[in-house]
Amino acid sequence: MSLESMLVVAAVLFAIGLYGALARSNVIAVLMSIEIMFNAVNLTVVAFSRYVAPLALRQEIGSVLTGQVFAIFIITVAAAEIALGLGIVFAMYRHTESVSLTEANQLRH
Amino acid sequence: MVAEPLVWAIFLLPLLSFLLISLVIRPLLNRFAAVSGYLLIASLAVSLLLSVIVLLRLAQGADSSYAPHTWIDLGDAAIELGILLDPVTAIMLLVVSGVSLLVQIYSLGYMRGDPSIARYFAYMSLFTASMLGLVLSANIVQLYAFWELVGLSSYLLIGFWHDRPSAAAAAKKAFIVTRIGDVGFLLAIIYLFFHAGEFAAAGLNPLHIPDIWQAAQPLASGGAVLKGTALTLVCLGIFAGAAGKSGQFPLHSWLPDAMEGPTPVSALIHAATMVAAGVFLVARFFPLFQEAREAMMVVALVGGFTAFAAATLGLVMDDIKRVMAYSTISQLGYMMAALGLGAFGPALFHLFTHAFFKALLFLGAGSVNHASGTFNMRYMGGLRTHMPWTYVLLLVGGLSLVGIAPLSGFWSKDEIITAAWLGEGPVDPWVARTALALLVGAALLTAFYTFRMVFLTFHGEFRGGGAQELADAEASGRPQPTAVSSEAHLAESPGVMVAPMLALAVGAMLAGYVANPQWVKSLLGIPAHWFSYFVESAVLYGHRETPPFNWAVAGISTAVALAGILLAYLLYARVRNAGPVPAASAEAGGEDSEASGHGHAHAPPAPQQADPLERGGVVYTLLSRKYFVDELYEGLLVKRVFYRYFAGITDWLDRSLVDGIVDFTGWTTRQFGRLAVQLQTGQVQFYGAVIVLGAVLILVGYIAFGTRLGG
Numbered sequence: 001m002s003l004e005s006m007l008v009v010a011a012v013l014f015a016i017g018l019y020g021a022l023a024r025s026n027v028i029a030v031l032m033s034i035e036i037m038f039n040a041v042n043l044t045v046v047a048f049s050r051y052v053a054p055l056a057l058r059q060e061i062g063s064v065l066t067g068q069v070f071a072i073f074i075i076t077v078a079a080a081e082i083a084l085g086l087g088i089v090f091a092m093y094r095h096t097e098s099v100s101l102t103e104a105n106q107l108r109h
Numbered sequence: 110m111v112a113e114p115l116v117w118a119i120f121l122l123p124l125l126s127f128l129l130i131s132l133v134i135r136p137l138l139n140r141f142a143a144v145s146g147y148l149l150i151a152s153l154a155v156s157l158l159l160s161v162i163v164l165l166r167l168a169q170g171a172d173s174s175y176a177p178h179t180w181i182d183l184g185d186a187a188i189e190l191g192i193l194l195d196p197v198t199a200i201m202l203l204v205v206s207g208v209s210l211l212v213q214i215y216s217l218g219y220m221r222g223d224p225s226i227a228r229y230f231a232y233m234s235l236f237t238a239s240m241l242g243l244v245l246s247a248n249i250v251q252l253y254a255f256w257e258l259v260g261l262s263s264y265l266l267i268g269f270w271h272d273r274p275s276a277a278a279a280a281k282k283a284f285i286v287t288r289i290g291d292v293g294f295l296l297a298i299i300y301l302f303f304h305a306g307e308f309a310a311a312g313l314n315p316l317h318i319p320d321i322w323q324a325a326q327p328l329a330s331g332g333a334v335l336k337g338t339a340l341t342l343v344c345l346g347i348f349a350g351a352a353g354k355s356g357q358f359p360l361h362s363w364l365p366d367a368m369e370g371p372t373p374v375s376a377l378i379h380a381a382t383m384v385a386a387g388v389f390l391v392a393r394f395f396p397l398f399q400e401a402r403e404a405m406m407v408v409a410l411v412g413g414f415t416a417f418a419a420a421t422l423g424l425v426m427d428d429i430k431r432v433m434a435y436s437t438i439s440q441l442g443y444m445m446a447a448l449g450l451g452a453f454g455p456a457l458f459h460l461f462t463h464a465f466f467k468a469l470l471f472l473g474a475g476s477v478n479h480a481s482g483t484f485n486m487r488y489m490g491g492l493r494t495h496m497p498w499t500y501v502l503l504l505v506g507g508l509s510l511v512g513i514a515p516l517s518g519f520w521s522k523d524e525i526i527t528a529a530w531l532g533e534g535p536v537d538p539w540v541a542r543t544a545l546a547l548l549v550g551a552a553l554l555t556a557f558y559t560f561r562m563v564f565l566t567f568h569g570e571f572r573g574g575g576a577q578e579l580a581d582a583e584a585s586g587r588p589q590p591t592a593v594s595s596e597a598h599l600a601e602s603p604g605v606m607v608a609p610m611l612a613l614a615v616g617a618m619l620a621g622y623v624a625n626p627q628w629v630k631s632l633l634g635i636p637a638h639w640f641s642y643f644v645e646s647a648v649l650y651g652h653r654e655t656p657p658f659n660w661a662v663a664g665i666s667t668a669v670a671l672a673g674i675l676l677a678y679l680l681y682a683r684v685r686n687a688g689p690v691p692a693a694s695a696e697a698g699g700e701d702s703e704a705s706g707h708g709h710a711h712a713p714p715a716p717q718q719a720d721p722l723e724r725g726g727v728v729y730t731l732l733s734r735k736y737f738v739d740e741l742y743e744g745l746l747v748k749r750v751f752y753r754y755f756a757g758i759t760d761w762l763d764r765s766l767v768d769g770i771v772d773f774t775g776w777t778t779r780q781f782g783r784l785a786v787q788l789q790t791g792q793v794q795f796y797g798a799v800i801v802l803g804a805v806l807i808l809v810g811y812i813a814f815g816t817r818l819g820g
Contacts, residue, residue, distance in 0.1 A: 018801065022794050030794075105791025 006047035013040035027089045027099045031082060038078045042071040111166050113175050116192050119159045119202055120241040122152035123209075127234035135227040142227035146217050149230045153210040153237065160202040167199045168643060177247050177317065185305035186315050191247030193318055196643045197392055197457060201244040201385070204464045207616075208381035209237040211609035215472050216373040218605035219479065229269060229371070236262035240382040244389060249298055249316050252393075256294070256350070256386065260287050263383045267370040276369035286363040290353020294390075297346030300339070307334050322396035333400065340397065344404035347394050348411075355387025355441045358415040362738050365426075365434040368484075372475030375430060379437040380468035388444045388460050395453055399535060406536045409449025413547035416442030420554035424561070428484045429474045432562050436510060437467055439551055446544045447525040451534025454641025455524035461623075461640070462517035465616035466509035472610045473503035476602040477566055486565040488578045493567040496601045500567050502610045507563050509617040511556040511670045517621030519667075522552065524641070527662045552666055556673025564681035 013036055020033025049067020057064055093099055130145040138144075167173055177191025213233060220226055239258035246252035261284075268280025301308075301315040311334050313320035324334035335343065351357070356364035364384070368375055378384060391398065391408065398405050416439045423435035440463050447456035474484070476499045481489050493500045509518035526548055528534065532541030573580075601607065623640050 022798050022801070025794075101794055102792060104793070108789055108791025 003047055003051040006043060006051075010040045010043040010047070013037075013043065025100045025102050027085075027092070027101055027104070030101060031085050031089070035078060035082065038074055042074055045070045045074070111163050111171065111173070111194075113192065115159055116163060116175070116194060116245070119156045119163070119206065120238060120245055122156050123149065123234045123238035123241060126152040127231055127238055130227055130231040130234060135231060139227060145227045145230040146213065146220075149234050149237075150210065150213050150217075152234075153206055153213060156241065157203070157206040157210050160199070160206045163194065164199040164203050167194070167196060175247075180251075183302075183305070185309035186302055188250045188316055189248045189314075190251055191317075192245050193247035194245070196646055197389070198244050200457060200461060200644060201389055202241065204385070204461060205237065205240050205244065205381045208464050208468050208613075209233075209240075209377060211612055212373045212377045212380075212468065212472070215376075215475070215606050215609040216371075218603045219373055219475055220371060225269075229266075232262055232265045232269065233374075233377070236266060236377065236382055240386065243386055247318055249301065249318055249321065252318070252390075253294065253298060256354075256390075257291070259383055259386055260284060260291070260354070263287075263367070263378055266374040266378075267367045269370055269374065273369065279363075279366040279369035283363040283367050286360055287353040290349045290351070290360050293346040293349025293353075294351075295346075297343045297350075300343055300346070304335075304339075310334075318393065321394070325397045325400045335397070336400070341401045341403045344394070344398050344401040345407060347397070348391060348404065348408055351387035351390040351445075352411065353387070354390070355384045355445065356415075356438045357387070357411050357442065357445055358418060359738070361415065361419060361438050362742060364438055365422075365431045368428065368430040368434055372430065372471060372478060375434070376468045376471030376475070379433070379471055380464045384437060384441055385460055385464065388441060388448070388456065391445065391448050392453065392457055395448065398448070399451070402535050405449050405451065405534070406540050407449070409446050409534075409536055409540050409544050412442045412445025412447070412449050413544035414442070415439070416446060416551040417547040417554070420551040420558065423558040424554060426558075427487050429477065429486050429489070429562060429566060430471070430484050432486075432558055433467070433470050433474060436470075436555065436558065439555060440467065440510070442551070443522065443525050443548060446548060447528060449534075450525075450528050450532070450536060450541055450544060452525060452528030454645045455521065455528055457644045458640050459521035459525055462509070462521040462617070462620045465613050465620050466506045466516075466518055469502060469506035469610055469613035469617050470510065472606070472613065473499055473506060476606055476610065477503075479602045479606070480600060482576065483578050485578055486562065488572050489566045490569040491567070491571040495571075498601055498607050499610070502607075502614045503567070504563060505614045506617055507559045511559050511674065512552060512666055513670060514663075514667060515618070515621075517617055517619065519663075520621035523659075523663055523666055526552070526666050527659045530659065530662050549665065549669055553669045553673045556670040557677045560674045560677035561681050564677060568682050 017033045017035075017037030017040060021030050021037065024030050024033065045067040047067075049064060049070075053064040053066065089099060092104060096103065098104075126145075126149045129148060134142065134145050134148075173194040175192040175194065177189035179187050180190050181188040213230070216229070216233070220229055223229060236259065239255050239262055243252060243255035243259060246255055264280050264284040267283050268277050270276045271280075298316075301321065305315045308315035308320065308324055311324065313324055313334065315321065315324070321335070325336070325340055327333050327336075333340075353360045364379075367378060370378070398408065419435045419438035419442060423432050423439065426432045426435065440459070444456045444459050444463075447453075447459065476496065477489065477492060478484055480492065480496055480499075483489070505516070509516035512519045512522040526545065529541055529545035529548055532538050532545070534541065
């Protein structure tokens with residue numbers, strides 16, 4: 001497995017997530033798309049950590065886990081974000097009986 | 110030499126009285142407001158004492174130069190606070206503090222019971238203090254500051270009864286009209302300031318008054334620092350300021366309206382402070398005027414014309430104070446004409462004597478008002494029997510004003526007319542002859558209007574006073590006249606009012622003798638022409654000898670004055686006492702007796718009679734409307750020219766240019782916001798798309814141009 005293939009997969013994932021986030025009107029779907037984008041980023045970070053971290057550093061310490069630590073952080077933050085986001089979605093649904101993003105434009109005013 | 114602090118005290122004591130009254134008594138102790146009058150009187154008494162000491166020392170030839178204190182150093186020029194004590198100053202100090210003192214004593218009676226008496230005395234203190242500061246000033250900027258203070262305090266005093274619209278309007282008019290003249294004075298000061306370099310080259314300070322005198326004198330090396338057209342313009346600027354303050358034509362129109370103030374204020378304004386300041390200013394810069402022949406001619410002609418024109422207006426006024434106001438303008442015209450003719454001593458002599466008899470006349474008018482409740486002479490008459498003291502004192506003042514031989518007015522007016530007769534001044538002979546004709550004519554008119562006033566007020570029968578005037582106004586549907594009281598109590602005024610008049614009457618009788626203008630070498634230790642010699646020693650450069658007493662001139666002026674009095678007697682006293690009541694007046698009389706039930710317990714008032722001068726037709730209309738000068742100023746200058754052109758242009762500029770810039774700024778922002786609002790859709794995905802688009806653009810830009818930016 002090469003770095004390039006990893007990056008290509010990550011880029012495809014990110015593009016899929018971006019499309020979903022911008023194009024879907026269902027809030028749940030948008031949140032899911034955002035999760036996909038997070039994971040694309042995670043993949044990139046871990047791949048760079050594995051392939052690109054300086055050789056000298058790796059020889060000295062044995063292994064470098066910086067990227068992996070970042071990925072764990074991002075997963076944690078994503079979990080929190082989903083919890084919060086779903087809370088908002090529920091509140092919105094109770095209020096408007098809709099989960100459509102196009103109808104959620106009340107904050108414009 | 111008098112110690113400098115003592116000289117300063119003359120000015121500082123009334124100022125201290127102003128501060129005490131306005132900052133302590135009025136806000137904190139208004140229950141004791143009556144004290145303020147005594148405070149001012151006490152401070153003025155000390156000032157007067159010091160003024161007398163200063164005058165005596167100066168007359169004995171004491172050194173009187175005081176080093177000025179620098180206030181602001183401006184390089185070549187310096188604004189200083191200093192004392193310029195010369196004979197002119199000494200005389201003015203005496204006149205101002207003396208007349209002011211008597212007027213304040215009179216005010217105790219006249220203003221008794223007024224709720225704002227503390228405010229009244231505070232303004233009076235400020236007025237007197239500014240005038241004393243004005244005459245002491247050694248620096249032209251210092252003088253200008255006091256000059257404006259005099260203007261301010263006269264504004265406050267004329268508008269003292271500010272709840273009367275007419276008083277408020279008169280105060281505003283006085284302030285604005287004098288301000289027009291002050292522009293000229295200010296321009297003269299600015300000119301001096303901008304030529305400080307030339308002064309400094311000659312070792313002079315362009316703002317120090319004696320240095321300004323020096324600058325107008327030819328130097329040893331030939332040519333003066335200040336000469337030619339520039340000197341004439343500076344002189345005319347100074348004269349413009351003086352004309353505004355002294356009510357010279359065409360800036361006279363404020364002075365009769367200034368009668369709206371309390372009568373003691375009018376007395377002070379007309380005798381000692383405000384209007385005398387103008388004459389004093391020209392006298393102060395006389396060494397400049399002497400070198401500027403054209404300016405002297407302007408001064409002489411304006412003065413002569415004012416003396417005559419104002420006297421004609423005095424003929425037809427019904428308001429006793431307005432008669433005196435025009436009389437003041439006329440007498441100031443005499444002084445200005447005298448200055449213009451180079452008769453420096455006589456001008457100040459007339460200022461000196463005029464202060465006494467004019468203050469006396471005004472206080473007399475206030476006394477008459479106190480008894481009759483009105484200033485309108487049509488409703489007076491017959492007061493002679495009710496108030497004999499006032500009658501005699503007013504008669505003394507009137508005779509002095511007319512210039513009848515033993516009284517002071519005669520001596521001073523005679524010196525002025527002699528100067529015009531001889532025409533030895535720096536002006537052309539035709540100017541002197543014109544001035545002579547105008548002044549002699551004015552003397553005739555003065556005698557006439559003065560005795561018209563005396564006959565209308567004191568002779569004949571009482572015509573009802575203020576109560577009758579109010580009733581007549583009601584009957585004919587005219588608006589109620591202001592400053593008229595129906596509480597007439599025909600009796601002599603209290604002693605506190607009569608005593609100052611008595612003192613002024615003594616002055617009006619004897620003041621002429623300080624000049625000793627007679628053929629006697631020495632009168633009670635006063636040498637002949639003492640006053641003129643004393644005063645003219647202030648003019649350092651080439652003063653003239655005072656002409657000796659001239660029998661021809663004295664004869665002419667006395668004959669003219671007697672003719673005027675005779676005319677007034679024939680028209681007003683004799684006809685009114687003997688003539689039958691005309692039919693028209695009889696009808697009016699019927700109404701009168703009906704209206705007289707309105708609450709005054711005196712015998713039915715004598716009927717109104719037409720003023721004999723009304724037969725003058727067009728001329729009478731012209732005069733009673735004051736040559737339409739007010740209409741000219743209000744209707745034409747202010748409404749047409751000023752409102753339409755000046756105000757129109759500034760209005761247009763304000764609306765289109767100033768407002769336009771502001772409106773354009775607002776309009777642009779608004780339009781921009783209207784565009785920006787289109788972007789805010791509330792669609793969060795649209796925002797996201799824009800963010801992505803932006804990120805992509807940045808990325809593309811970075812890839813395309815990154816190397817060139819050093820990335």
